[in-house]
Amino acid sequence: MAEPARLLLSIFSSDLLPIFLVAGVGFLLSRFIRVDVHGLARASLYGLAPCLIFDSLIRSTISGAEFARMALLCIVVTATMGLIGRGVALALRLDRAALIGFLLTVMFSNGGNYGLPVVLLAFGHDALAFATVYFVTSSVLTYTAGVSIAASGQRTLSLALRRVAGLPTVYAVAAAGLVLASDVTVPPPIATAVQLLGNAALPVMILVLGMQLERARRPSRPSVVAAATALSLLASPAVAFAAARLLDLSGPAFQAGVVQASMPTAVVTTVLALEFDVEPAFVTSVVAATTVISPLTLTLLIAYLQSP
Numbered sequence: 001m002a003e004p005a006r007l008l009l010s011i012f013s014s015d016l017l018p019i020f021l022v023a024g025v026g027f028l029l030s031r032f033i034r035v036d037v038h039g040l041a042r043a044s045l046y047g048l049a050p051c052l053i054f055d056s057l058i059r060s061t062i063s064g065a066e067f068a069r070m071a072l073l074c075i076v077v078t079a080t081m082g083l084i085g086r087g088v089a090l091a092l093r094l095d096r097a098a099l100i101g102f103l104l105t106v107m108f109s110n111g112g113n114y115g116l117p118v119v120l121l122a123f124g125h126d127a128l129a130f131a132t133v134y135f136v137t138s139s140v141l142t143y144t145a146g147v148s149i150a151a152s153g154q155r156t157l158s159l160a161l162r163r164v165a166g167l168p169t170v171y172a173v174a175a176a177g178l179v180l181a182s183d184v185t186v187p188p189p190i191a192t193a194v195q196l197l198g199n200a201a202l203p204v205m206i207l208v209l210g211m212q213l214e215r216a217r218r219p220s221r222p223s224v225v226a227a228a229t230a231l232s233l234l235a236s237p238a239v240a241f242a243a244a245r246l247l248d249l250s251g252p253a254f255q256a257g258v259v260q261a262s263m264p265t266a267v268v269t270t271v272l273a274l275e276f277d278v279e280p281a282f283v284t285s286v287v288a289a290t291t292v293i294s295p296l297t298l299t300l301l302i303a304y305l306q307s308p
Contacts, residue, residue: 011306012299015122019114019206020295026210037211044208048201049112050172053132055198057176058186060129069247070130070257074137076243077261078145081236082107088227101279102224103149104272105286106231108142109263111135113205114291118263119256120202122302127252134260136169142268143167150276209291212267216288217281228265228286233297237262255305262301264290 029035062070085106089099109115112135119131179186186194240261244254265287273283 008299008303011122011302012295015118015302016295016298018121019117022203022206023210023213026207027214028210029207030211030214035211037208040204040211041208044113044201044204046168048197048204050168051194052116052198052201053136053169054172054176055191055195056125056129056132057173058179060126062129062133066130066253067133069249070133070253071137073240073243073247073249073257074134074260075141076247077236077240078107078138078141080239080243081231082145082149084235084239085228085231088231092224092227094224097278098224098282100149100276101273101283102228104146104269104278105228105265105283105290106236107149108138108146108266108269109232109236109261110209110266110287110291111138111260111263113202113209113267114294115260115263117202117206118298118302119259122259122306123252123255127256130253130256131260133173134257136173138260138266139167139169142266142272146269146272150272150278209267212270213288213291216284218285221282225282225285225289229289229293232265232286232290233262233294237297237301258305259298259301262298264294 030037082103085103086099088106089102092102094102111131116128116131116135120128178184237258240258244257249257265283267287270280270284270287272278273280
């Protein structure tokens with residue numbers, strides 16, 4: 001086997017295959033045991049993910065400027081992909097509901113139950129801290145801009161604000177900021193408990209990903225799904241590369257930001273599509289397609305980012 005092929009296989013087997021094996025367990029649990037995916041997802045979002053974020057941030061050495069640049073990267077990538085997605089959707093002559101569903105799929109990536117474990121396995125704990133900043137920023141954007149887009153002109157400001165106010169990940173970031181700013185030491189029993197819960201977050205997130213994949217069905221509009229998939233897995237990384245360079249990100253920050261932007265479509269977009277009735281079958285098809293194809297694009301991307 002040629003050396004480049006051996007390298008790619010090594011990256012896939014060490015950084016991506018473990019995630020898909022765990023997701024496969026989630027798929028089987030959903031298919032044969034009917035484990036409640038909604039309950040597990042809520043436990044992850046409200047109980048485990050905040051602990052992971054808090055623990056990662058208080059152990060990191062991220063400066064305020066680096067935090068701001070990473071958050072800005074997420075905002076720039078999301079906004080740019082929205083503009084690109086709108087242009088492509090108009091060229092495809094999509095109706096309003098399909099346009100909204102298309103925008104949801106190309107703007108919001110799965111930086112939580114897929115992105116965080118990939119960054120950890122590929123680049124380590126330093127990069128994970130930056131990835132959590134991107135993830136939290138993306139979550140806030142999803143429940144503000146995403147809700148507004150999905151609602152298609154309805155009065156949603158109060159709804160969006162309530163969604164953000166209900167995100168425990170936001171409070172986890174705020175609490176970590178207070179700890180770092182005040183130089184307070186977290187009591188050991190609390191720190192240990194938070195670390196234990198944080199360690200459980202990533203496996204549970206991956207299980208939820210597998211359970212969501214079990215619900216995927218054959219797409220009714222393959223060409224439109226293909227267009228959304230290409231934008232999510234090819235255009236978004238290119239935008240992230242350019243934006244990260246402009247923001248002067250480097251090292252683990254650059255790696256984490258680019259990989260997070262290159263993730264498949266966020267699973268939460270299916271929830272928004274269902275709630276506001278904007279092509280939920282199409283959105284679910286894109287989530288499944290981007291997730292299944294992503295090992296190909298991510299293996300190449302990680303190999304490039306890991307190269308000297």
